[in-house]
Amino acid sequence: xxxxxxxxxxxxxxxxxxxxxxxxxxxxxxxxxxxxxxxxxxxxxxxxxxxxxxxxxxxxxxxxxxxxxxxxxxxxxxxxxxxxxxxxxxxxxxxxxxxxxxxxxxxxxxxxxxx
Amino acid sequence: xxxxxxxxxxxxxxxxxxxxxxxxxxxxxxxxxxxxxxxxxxxxxxxxxxxxxxxxxxxxxxxxxxxxxxxxxxxxxxxxxxxxxxxxxxxxxxxxxxxxxxxxxxxxxxxx
Numbered sequence: 001x002x003x004x005x006x007x008x009x010x011x012x013x014x015x016x017x018x019x020x021x022x023x024x025x026x027x028x029x030x031x032x033x034x035x036x037x038x039x040x041x042x043x044x045x046x047x048x049x050x051x052x053x054x055x056x057x058x059x060x061x062x063x064x065x066x067x068x069x070x071x072x073x074x075x076x077x078x079x080x081x082x083x084x085x086x087x088x089x090x091x092x093x094x095x096x097x098x099x100x101x102x103x104x105x106x107x108x109x110x111x112x113x114x115x
Numbered sequence: 116x117x118x119x120x121x122x123x124x125x126x127x128x129x130x131x132x133x134x135x136x137x138x139x140x141x142x143x144x145x146x147x148x149x150x151x152x153x154x155x156x157x158x159x160x161x162x163x164x165x166x167x168x169x170x171x172x173x174x175x176x177x178x179x180x181x182x183x184x185x186x187x188x189x190x191x192x193x194x195x196x197x198x199x200x201x202x203x204x205x206x207x208x209x210x211x212x213x214x215x216x217x218x219x220x221x222x223x224x225x226x227x
Contacts (some may be wrong), residue, residue, distance in 0.1 A: 042218050047215065106152075107159060
């Protein structure tokens with residue numbers, strides 16, 4: 001069964017350092033989401049792509065976060081510089097968004113710890 | 116603005132019993148989709164059940180069923196014959212247009 005892939009699964013970094021996360025959605029899924037999930041809370045949308053275009057990045061802290069999906073397939077989320085408050089799970093999800101299905105498929109996430 | 120509210124941060128249920136998780140939402144949209152997602156400890160989030168707002172019939176998936184009350188903007192999840200593997204965080208989610216909105220989750224523990 002096709003799955004959303006993410007790497008790394010765990011990342012520990014010091015504050016002020018740069019960190020990057022990678023996501024490979026399910027083949028054929030044009031829509032890709034990056035979420036941040038703080039422990040004990042629900043996912044918060046950071047950025048949404050439709051193919052290679054950003055559809056919504058209103059909640060992305062653009063002074064330190066950036067995201068790209070250059071070829072409309074896999075995507076990278078970067079944080080530079082990392083801050084202590086960035087410690088969270090970063091989830092990637094993809095969706096077909098066809099009329100018959102609006103289901104999101106989630107990857108395993110990257111757990112980031114900033115020290 | 117679209118919001119999703121889960122008012123039960125934690126719940127527990129005895130194995131084999133039935134439990135209901137609550138979810139309410141707020142929207143001015145007429146066409147939307149509602150979901151319940153399950154996130155087991157240290158495992159990825161998976162879809163449990165989906166409900167289209169235009170359908171009056173409540174969705175069911177094996178032991179999982181929903182009570183969808185559109186006028187009340189309520190979307191509760193009922194888990195029958197609870198199993199130990201049902202222990203997880205459960206998130207209610209709402210989709211309209213092109214964005215998903217998630218609730219804060221309910222942590223469910225199934226007690227042997």
